[in-house]
Amino acid sequence: MKTLHLDIEGRVQGVWFRESMRSEAERLGVAGWVRNTPDGAVEAVIQGPAAAVEALIEWARTGPPQARVDRLHIREAHGQYSGFVKRTE
16 A cells, blocks of 8 residues: 655646546545645645556656646655545645
């Protein structure tokens, strides 16, 4: 089981990034959460089997069609998650 924290910068708000990531995470069987940040970025914590987590990271490098990802910062995270939620706070 792998748990990572992602900070995603670029044109990632207002382009369905969070909902698209939620859908992709569910498809891959990855748990965690995603939310917008006040500085215009998106952050997420993702947890699951290594291959599924890596597949979601690859997806996050480009995101949905309207997005433009300029920077993806990844670091280790902790916690236990079930399901994947789109946070609003």
